Amino acid sequence: MMSPPAHATALHVLPDEAPIDRDAAMVAVADLLAALGFDPDEGDLVETPRRVADAFIEMMTPEPFEMTTFANEDAYDEPVVVRGIPFVSLCRHHLLTFRGTATVGYVPGERLVGLSKLARVVAHHARGLQVQEALTMQIARTLERALEPQGVGVVIEAEHLCMSARGVRTEGALTTTTAFRGVLATDTALQGRFIGARPV
Ligand SMILES: [Zn+2]
Structure with missing residues (x-):
């Protein structure tokens, strides 16, 4: 493991206070x-x-982590995208799991972040009682806050046990949610780099 360079900074991503009995x-x-x-x-x-x-x-219970970022010294300005990040979360409507994969990335500004941290952001926000739409937005917001990038993209595909094991019983049906911010909000070609090449 390389230690972070001296100019690295870290955003402490902490769970909300929630007493557990x-x-x-x-x-x-x-x-x-x-x-x-x-x-x-x-x-x-x-x-x-x-x-x-x-x-x-x-x-x-979300695990706290440090979102270490470092200076974008080579001025890299193309999307950095990690695909197929697996996650499991609990649906706040039924207390049943929904699980799937997240594609998370950003177009850098002044800061870069370690790739594993993109997966950590997903894991952090997946813990808790979630709805997929909120999970998608929270991941995007955390990346915006930590990186102040030119753009952020989050695409989540998940199967909800509350749909597949009961109710309409749509086993295998996937729900897709997206959050595109900054330059990714309007640039459909850039969005395609997230959506088009996702794992099938
Ligand atoms: Zn549900």
Whole structure:
């Protein structure tokens, strides 16, 4: 690992303050099981409230990270795009997962960012209770804030369990959302670099 150059700067991306009461969550899961006609004290259900509470806590708690940026000394001004970043998130309407891939990139201004940080931004915002549209915008906003780039593009394709496992049962249907900012908001040729070559 190369250490960041001396002129690197970092934006601390922190989750919102959200107190977690694990014991109360376990009781609530046991109550839910009972309300749905299951005995939470029976056999292999005994540990389920703890497992469910811990799984939700993990999936709803964003990990903080440092968005280290460094000077764009060679004045690179073409899009930098990372495709196929996998993510899993929880839908805030059903508490069911939606999962898919994100294509994230930017047209640099004065700053560049390590490529792994583009994946970290996705992972950070995917944790929590999300809707895909908001997730897309939040990723774009964080990149704008950290990089002050000429443009930002985010394309997300995801399958929602609340659509595929219940309700209309559209297994395999993908929902696409996009956020294009700056020069990418109006330049459809540049947008094509994000949308056209995404993984199929
Ligand atoms: Zn849903």
